[in-house]
Amino acid sequence: MATAVFFAGAVAGGILFGWIADHYGRVPAIMGANLIGGIGGVATIFTTSVWDFVLCRFLVGMAFDNAFMMIYILVLEYISARHRTWVANISIALYFGLGCVSLPWIALWISDWRMLLWVTATPMFIVLLAPWVLPESARWYVSRGRTNQAVQVLRKFEKVNGTKIPDDVMDEFIVASTQTKQTNESLLVLMKSAPLRMIMILMLILYMSCSVVFDGLVRMSDAFGLDFFISFTLTSATEIPSVTLLAFVLDRWGRRNLTAGPLSIASVLIGIAIFVPKGIPQASMAIGARFFINMAYTAVIQWSAELLPTGVRASGFATLHISGYIASVLSPYIVFSERIWTLLPLLILGVVSVLGSGISMVLPETKGRPMPQTMADGERIVQEQGFCGKGIPEADEEDWKTEKEKNLIA
Structure with missing residues (x-):
């Protein structure tokens, strides 16, 4: 019950923090998610019954992924297309990867769940410093018609970096921002757009496919004939090299190839695992599959942020993650299907990987492109792709890129 409530x-x-991020700013959402997670974690230590424990798990669940997701969006909105992949993925490789590898051994060393909660929950209160160290997204300010606040943020960057934005560049940014048509963009408005609605539906299926395979391999860590802690550590350790490799090649080979390709390879490795004996052979195939699923899942996370317009990026991103949560609920049942046939879980995960690979091939490529600021920008990305819309002449595409570089200086 506690897991379901989580x-x-x-x-x-x-839903809540995605809405807050799109309507009140990225920083308030970051603070809210981390504070609720910290409060829920610390409060769990003092629970005395099932019901207050379940309530605290609900609070911690509210922060789950949202504490990371909101600041991930904020950072991407400040990074140019040239450096976006490095900043987005190296941070995941280092911090998420090292956290996954170290957490089971920290838990084993502490051997006290209350003390473990102190160690994992209290660092979330560092977010109280956010108003003084985290700048609000200039893109979000522009999407809400608050150009003056966006300029103030950029002026702060000038002081911190010790450089000055050229006056003609700043003037051009102000003019472009004030001329941008302001609309009440929301997920409801996005779903009324046929191209963006199709992208959202396909991305939901892809997210769910990656989530099921990712979570399923984690839950099967003790089913490969090795110690749970060792299996979990080895599969989690693939996060660091896989995401680091992704950072090197994502801008060369593109999001589409580095989602479809790794998912296909993972399905092959899972298929091989069906025919090899338990123990090291089967665990090796599972670890290899986890390596490529890490690459695909991380590429999808960045890809989805690059496809969604600024006005709905947080709520749309949150919706995609919610679909991942829903899919994760299915993974225990997939693992338990071994009672029907021992190899059925691997077969199901392999089929889901193939499905995700096929879906990714019809999504538009965003390699080297600026993130869409408005719904019209998002529709343009879809329509110029050969798979999802009509292509446009190369000359028009170059003109569009030049225009976007002028209008999205921030």
Whole structure:
């Protein structure tokens, strides 16, 4: 029951903080998610019954993924297309990867769940410093018609970096921002757009496919004939090299290829695992599959942020993550299907990987492109792709890139 309530909290948190981020700013959403997670974690230590424990798990669930997701969006909105992949993925490789590898051994060393909660929950209160160290997204300010606040943020960057934005560049940014048509963009408005609605539906299926395979391989860590802690550590350790490799090649080979390709390879490795004996051979195939699923899942996370317009990026991103939570609920049942046939879980995960690979091939490529600021920008990305819309002449595409570089200086 506690696990179910935890994921219910994750869904509620995704909806709430996604809405806050799009309507009140990225920084308030970051603070809210981390503070609720910290409060829920610390409060769990003092629970005395099932019901207050479940309530605290709901609060922690609200922060699950949202604490990371909101600041991930904020950072991407400040990074140019040239450096976006490095900043987005190296941070995941280092911090998420090292956290996954170290957490089971920290838990084993502490051997006290209350003390473990102190160690993992209290660092979330560092977010109280956010108003003084985290600048609000200039893109979000522009999407809300608050050009003056966007300029103030850029002026702060000048002081911190010790450089000055050329006056003609700043003037051009102000003019472009004030001329941008302001609309009440929301997920409802996005779903009324046929191209963006199709992208959202396909991305939901892709997210769910990656989530099921990712979570399924984690839950099967003790089913490969090795010690749980060793299996979990080895599969988690693939996060660091896989995401680091992704950072090197994502801007060369593109999001589409580095989602479809790794998912296909993972399905092959899972298929091989069906025919090899338990123990090291089967665990090796599972670890290899986890390596490529890490690459695909991380590429999808960045890809989805690059496809969604600024006005709905947080709520749309949250919706995609919610679909991942819902899919994760299915993974225990997939693992338990071994009672029907021992190899059925691997077969199901392999089929889901193939499905995700096929879906990714019809999504538009965003390599080297600026992130869409408006719904019209998002529709343009879809329409110029050969798979999802009509292509446009190369000359028009170059003109569009030049125009976007002028209008999205921030």
